[in-house]
Amino acid sequence: MTDTTTGGAFGGLTIDFGGTAADTEAAPVEAPEAVATGDPVTARIVIVGAGPAGLTSAIYAGRAGLDPIVLGGHEPGGQLMLTSEVENYPGFPEGILGPELMARFRAQAERFGGRMIDEAVDRIDLSTRPFRLWAGGLEYRADAVIVATGASAIWLGLESEERLRGRGVSACATCDGFFFRDRDVAVVGGGDTALEEALYLTRFARNVRMIVRRDAFRGSRILQERALSDPRISVEWEAQVAEVLGETKVEALRLRDSRTAEERTVAVDGVFVAIGHRPNTDVFRGWLDMDEKGYLVPDTTTASRIPGVFIAGDVDDHRYRQAITAAGEGCRAAIDAERWLEEQGVLTADEVAEVASSMPW
Numbered sequence: 001m002t003d004t005t006t007g008g009a010f011g012g013l014t015i016d017f018g019g020t021a022a023d024t025e026a027a028p029v030e031a032p033e034a035v036a037t038g039d040p041v042t043a044r045i046v047i048v049g050a051g052p053a054g055l056t057s058a059i060y061a062g063r064a065g066l067d068p069i070v071l072g073g074h075e076p077g078g079q080l081m082l083t084s085e086v087e088n089y090p091g092f093p094e095g096i097l098g099p100e101l102m103a104r105f106r107a108q109a110e111r112f113g114g115r116m117i118d119e120a121v122d123r124i125d126l127s128t129r130p131f132r133l134w135a136g137g138l139e140y141r142a143d144a145v146i147v148a149t150g151a152s153a154i155w156l157g158l159e160s161e162e163r164l165r166g167r168g169v170s171a172c173a174t175c176d177g178f179f180f181r182d183r184d185v186a187v188v189g190g191g192d193t194a195l196e197e198a199l200y201l202t203r204f205a206r207n208v209r210m211i212v213r214r215d216a217f218r219g220s221r222i223l224q225e226r227a228l229s230d231p232r233i234s235v236e237w238e239a240q241v242a243e244v245l246g247e248t249k250v251e252a253l254r255l256r257d258s259r260t261a262e263e264r265t266v267a268v269d270g271v272f273v274a275i276g277h278r279p280n281t282d283v284f285r286g287w288l289d290m291d292e293k294g295y296l297v298p299d300t301t302t303a304s305r306i307p308g309v310f311i312a313g314d315v316d317d318h319r320y321r322q323a324i325t326a327a328g329e330g331c332r333a334a335i336d337a338e339r340w341l342e343e344q345g346v347l348t349a350d351e352v353a354e355v356a357s358s359m360p361w
């Protein structure tokens with residue numbers, strides 16, 4: 001991560017992520033006119049979310065001739081936009097920067113007619129057909145919806161943490177652990193995620209120091225036992241991160257004792273924040289099934305309990321949380337949605353035949 005990124009947060013990379021409906025030619029959707037008239041924008045499929053899951057759905061839905069609209073939120077691209085080097089996405093043996101990977105997903109989705117609208121959905125009505133969604137002051141109507149809004153890592157909320165994100169501060173050991181070979185790292189948190197991250201990091205790091213704010217872990221006993229018996233892992237109990245120290249990369253942590261407020265500094269090369277994720281599901285509350293943490297719960301495969309509404313990516317996955325797994329789910333959701341639309345007669349037999357004949361196989 002810090003080692004492989006040069007010049008600027010993402011190596012000086014300039015990515016145009018600001019495309020709107022009005023920017024794109026070959027647009028089958030009348031979004032600009034809708035802006036003028038206030039009429040609803042209609043689509044056969046609306047995809048909510050523009051991370052790996054949403055954009056993969058858009059690629060598949062686009063190739064199926066469904067002219068998808070992607071409502072990608074104000075910061076499209078998902079969590080990969082906060083990552084520097086991605087080395088575990090298949091097809092990029094040299095690695096690729098997270099934002100560049102997402103720019104490629106997006107370009108590929110646009111190539112097949114996907115319309116990117118960087119607005120956040122603030123209201124929905126899934127009781128009507130077509131479904132209704134509101135974003136950026138416009139109403140969208142869709143025969144099918146794919147929810148791919150992802151989950152966001154919860155951060156400590158420190159200015160220094162934000163400044164050094166991608167320069168030693170990470171929320172994903174699987175993504176960035178490799179860059180800390182023979183280095184000293186810290187993992188903040190005491191839940192299952194933190195324990196798993198710490199155990200994973202022992203493959204690379206010389207020492208893994210867990211920073212736990214109470215005198216006990218929250219995670220499962222088996223992971224606790226594994227971590228506590230690993231000679232590379234030590235625990236700073238009842239300690240909180242007061243500041244991440246370092247100018248251009250992480251050099252140390254200033255820790256504050258939870259009971260006495262006494263402070264001390266520990267030298268580390270990287271810090272992995274693992275205090276939980278928050279699924280981005282507020283707008284779907286009351287419509288779709290959720291677990292107690294707010295993750296969506298699919299009914300079968302990618303289908304939700306509402307026929308025509310499908311679910312993909314980290315919004316229902318707190319286990320794997322990888323770009324490749326999210327992309328895989330996006331593909332499944334688009335295929336499920338396409339078949340469902342076909343069953344409903346929304347995609348006509350002629351259209352199905354036309355799409356099939358345009359495929360290379």
Ligand code: NDP
Nearest residue numbers: 156189190191192193194196213214218274275276277318
């Ligand atoms: P959890 O909410 O379970 O744990 C969060 C941890 O972070 C707790 O130790 C919490 O401390 C700590 N924490 C929270 N906020 C702060 C803060 N501001 N500063 C310092 N520490 C903080 O989240 P996880 O992501 O670990 O797990 C989420 C769910 O996913 C759980 O149900 C978990 O069991 C599951 N999971 C299961 C896995 C598995 O089975 N292999 C792997 C990963 C996750 P405190 O305890 O004091 O609140």
